[in-house]
Amino acid sequence: MQPAITLASGSTTDPFFVQPDGWVIIEAGSASATLQYTTGTPADITNGAATWITAGTYTGFTAIRADEELSDTWVKLTAASGSITYHVEGELSKQDRLTIRGYKKSGINNFGATYATDSSGNVTGLVGPTGGVIPIQYPANTISFIGDSMMSRGVSLAATDYSSMVLPLPTSTSFPTVTQHLDRGIHTWCMIAAGQRLKLIRNAGVGGNRTQHVLARIDADVLAAKPRYVACMIGYNNVVGDDTYAQIASDLTEIYAKIRAAGSRLIAFTILPNATFINANAARKAVYNQVNLFIKQYCQQNDGCYCFDAAEAILDVTTGGEQTGSYYTDNIHPVMKGAMLVGNAFGSQIASIVPNSAILLGNPLDTSAVSGGWSGGNMLPGGRMVGTGGANTGVGMSGVVATNWTHQLEFGTATSVASKVARADGVQGEWQQVAISSMTGSSAVRLQKSVAAGAGVFAVGDVIEAIAEFQIDAPTSLTAFQLTAEFLNSGFGTISAAYANQLSDASTVQAGSGVFKTAQVTVPALTAYIVFKVIATGNTGTVATFRVGRCELRKVA
Numbered sequence: 001m002q003p004a005i006t007l008a009s010g011s012t013t014d015p016f017f018v019q020p021d022g023w024v025i026i027e028a029g030s031a032s033a034t035l036q037y038t039t040g041t042p043a044d045i046t047n048g049a050a051t052w053i054t055a056g057t058y059t060g061f062t063a064i065r066a067d068e069e070l071s072d073t074w075v076k077l078t079a080a081s082g083s084i085t086y087h088v089e090g091e092l093s094k095q096d097r098l099t100i101r102g103y104k105k106s107g108i109n110n111f112g113a114t115y116a117t118d119s120s121g122n123v124t125g126l127v128g129p130t131g132g133v134i135p136i137q138y139p140a141n142t143i144s145f146i147g148d149s150m151m152s153r154g155v156s157l158a159a160t161d162y163s164s165m166v167l168p169l170p171t172s173t174s175f176p177t178v179t180q181h182l183d184r185g186i187h188t189w190c191m192i193a194a195g196q197r198l199k200l201i202r203n204a205g206v207g208g209n210r211t212q213h214v215l216a217r218i219d220a221d222v223l224a225a226k227p228r229y230v231a232c233m234i235g236y237n238n239v240v241g242d243d244t245y246a247q248i249a250s251d252l253t254e255i256y257a258k259i260r261a262a263g264s265r266l267i268a269f270t271i272l273p274n275a276t277f278i279n280a281n282a283a284r285k286a287v288y289n290q291v292n293l294f295i296k297q298y299c300q301q302n303d304g305c306y307c308f309d310a311a312e313a314i315l316d317v318t319t320g321g322e323q324t325g326s327y328y329t330d331n332i333h334p335v336m337k338g339a340m341l342v343g344n345a346f347g348s349q350i351a352s353i354v355p356n357s358a359i360l361l362g363n364p365l366d367t368s369a370v371s372g373g374w375s376g377g378n379m380l381p382g383g384r385m386v387g388t389g390g391a392n393t394g395v396g397m398s399g400v401v402a403t404n405w406t407h408q409l410e411f412g413t414a415t416s417v418a419s420k421v422a423r424a425d426g427v428q429g430e431w432q433q434v435a436i437s438s439m440t441g442s443s444a445v446r447l448q449k450s451v452a453a454g455a456g457v458f459a460v461g462d463v464i465e466a467i468a469e470f471q472i473d474a475p476t477s478l479t480a481f482q483l484t485a486e487f488l489n490s491g492f493g494t495i496s497a498a499y500a501n502q503l504s505d506a507s508t509v510q511a512g513s514g515v516f517k518t519a520q521v522t523v524p525a526l527t528a529y530i531v532f533k534v535i536a537t538g539n540t541g542t543v544a545t546f547r548v549g550r551c552e553l554r555k556v557a
Contacts, residue, residue, distance in 0.1 A: 004087045007033075012078040015045050018088055024075060026062045031082025033058050037075045045074060052076070141354055143198040143267075144222045145187045146214055147233040150272060151205025153184055153333055183336045183482065183501040184328070186310075189343020190231070192501070192514035194350045196359050196467070201225050210237045211251030218255060223262040229354075230259045233269030233310060235291050240277045245290045252291075256298060256305065266305035267350075268295050272342075273311050275321025276331040285320075306353060313345035314338050325508055336480070336507035344512045359467065359515065379451050379458055380532055380553040384429025388420065397445070402432045405449050410535055412443025414542075421547060431471070431547040436536065444480075444537040447548055451530045460525050463557040466498060466518045468534055469549035474511035476544040480537035481509045483516035485553060490528040496521075503537075509544075520556050 007013060009031070015038070018024055026033045034057045040050030055064070057080055077086055145151050182188060187203050204221040206213065214234045222230055232255060238248045252268075259266045270292040278284045292311055299307035314334070316323045326338035334342070382404035390401025394409025399418030401407045407418040415438045421431040436445055453459060466485035472478070483500035500516035516534075523530070534548050 004085045006083055006085050007077060007079045009079050009081065009083050013076045015050075015074050015076045016088065017074055024064045024077075024086065024088055026058050026064070026077070026084060026086045028059050028062070028079075028084040029082070030059065031084050032080045033062075033084045033086070034078045034080045035064065035075055036078070040074070042074070050074075141198050141229075142201050142225075142227045143229040143231060144200075144202045144204060144225060144227040145190075145231045145233075146204040146218060146222050147269070148205060148209040148237055149207035149333060150233055150236065151185075151187055151203055152207050153182065153205070183480065183503055184334060184339055184507070185501075186233075186334060186339045186342050187231070188501050189336075189339045189514075190346040190350075191343075192516060193340075193343040193347025193512060194354075194514070195347065195356055195469075196515045196517045197350070197354050197356050198229060201227050208237060209234060210241065210243065211235055211248055211255065215251050215255050215258075218258055223258065223264065226262070227264055229267055230264045231267040231269060231308070232256070232259065233271065235271045236274070239271065239284050239288050239291065240274075242284065243287075245287045245294075248287070248291050249294045252294065252298070256302070260302070260304045266299070268299055268305060268307050270295050270307065270309050270311040272334070272338075273315050273320065273322050274327075274332070275316075275319055279319070279321050306349075308346055308349055310342050310345070313342045337510060340510040340512065343514075344510060347512075347514060359517075378552045378554055379464075379530075380449060380551055381451075382449065383551045383553075385420070385432040385549060385551075386429055390418075392418065402430070405432065405447055407434065408446050408448060410444035410446045410537075413440040414438065414443045414445050414538075416445045423549070427550070429550060431549050433545065433547045434536065435545045436538065437543060439538045439542040440540055442537070442539055443542070444535050446533050446535040448531055448533045449551075451532070451553060453528050453530075458523055458527075458530065458555060460523050460527055462523045462555055463520050464498070464523060464530070465520045465554050465556055466500065466516070466532055467550075467552045467554060468500070468516045468532075469514075469551070470516065470534065471513040471547045471549075472509065472511050473545040476509055476511055476546075477542045478509035478536050478538045478544045478546075479507065479542070480535070481546065482535050482537075483518065484531075484533045484535065485518055485521075486531040486533060487524055487527045488529040488531060489526045492529070495524050495527060 004027070024035065026035070035055045036052040037055055038045065038050040038052050044050040055075075058064075077084070185203075187200070187205075191198065191200055202222065202225060204217075206217075211234050214232070234255070235248055235252065238251075256266050256268065271288060273279070273288075278288050296307050296309070299305045314322050314326050322338065323341065326334055326341065328335050382402055385402040385405070387403030388400050389403035390405040390407065392398055392401060392407045396413065396415040397407050397409055397418070398416075399407065400420050401418045402420065407416070409416075414436060416434055416436045419433045419435070421433045423429060423431060432447060434445060434447065451457060458464060464485065466483060468483045470481075472481060480503050482503060484497045486497040487495040489495055498518040498521040500518045530553060532551065532553050536544060536546060538544065
């Protein structure tokens, strides 16, 4: 990097060369700088025969890339008014180029030559020659959710459940560790349907919040953790509280601007429809429609943000309200059906934004426990559903089962046939399919694998998480579909369990696909076995077909 050079008012530099992919960084402040380039040869420049073309006049901080905004790479600068500083940056890395392209010209203007870092050495921004700093976009695929109770109802917390919390608002230290993800949670199914390609940092939903509350706490509760993406759904309580459109739009503008200014990508959710508390009131319905249109238009007109039309996912087009069975008995909050509808739509949209990450790492031929118990290892033998050496247990269970797995009646009465299905997606291993043809009363069928404690496997105090890939065919009449990692003592008594989607409401499972992932939990005292279970629950008349693919019981620490 060339050191910053000060150019006095009215002065012009000698012509200088900027290599392809190089950058001219101008810091003019309140002054202005004119940049010219030539299509002439070096000989033309030496002989004074070159024709100079003005590229533009710039104020503030500006980054100009050779071969994109310039026709050639010989340029000269004039301090058109006042003195300026400038320097030349050579070819940038691919990541740096992507970072810069993520901003408009006005957003690039703070780009400088050196990195700003925090006390731990993590890069937080780019520093201009005189110390001006803008944040860079965070490369990690991390996400935080923020909003009202539509978001907060998706978590089971180690302390107070903030879905019932009253003001004053919590600070960032008020959010305890999430112990389970509830099946009624919008964020739960967004993560599942997205294939866990995003790492969840925090669900910062707080019941009763309006836009002004989120505006007051987003810095501490979300942005301080530097998520790459921020999913924000807020405004319902404003609408039903009869706030004006102007107030809501103003707050949303500030919230969205904070997210983008912090270097995060905004995923702005539209507000979910509601037949009882919005549609039935003409004034509220008008404000609701205005707000959702504002959210969509904001994302069209600004970079660094995407609109996710959550309302469309749950909408009943015949009534303008929510689909039947999507909401809880309070007519406000989604149950599992509504959450899955929203999550499935989110998963489809996010796939076009974020490349899939290889979260499932297990060797397709792995039939052994973790060698040496290394952190990150898969403790689940047969995690790719290969072989045919598994077993059927319980009346009504039959068919071909993957080696090391059991196709089992969890409870009740059911007829279920297991079979192996070849994968057609280029992924190694097979699908374990289960076709349930009948159930009587409340019943459940599970696929399971038990892992015993021992050297090189797991021990009390280890931190683990369970992961499972699945598909559910339409039509389905299941009432629940979940992944659990159950901790048993030496007498096979249940101590506790980790859930990817803990049951919370009676509802209807929707067809779809995704990746379950439990919260990270510590193996409790007296644990002798961990039982990995994918459980399908239904009732009289239930018919369903599902498949389970890659599975892991991962040792995190």
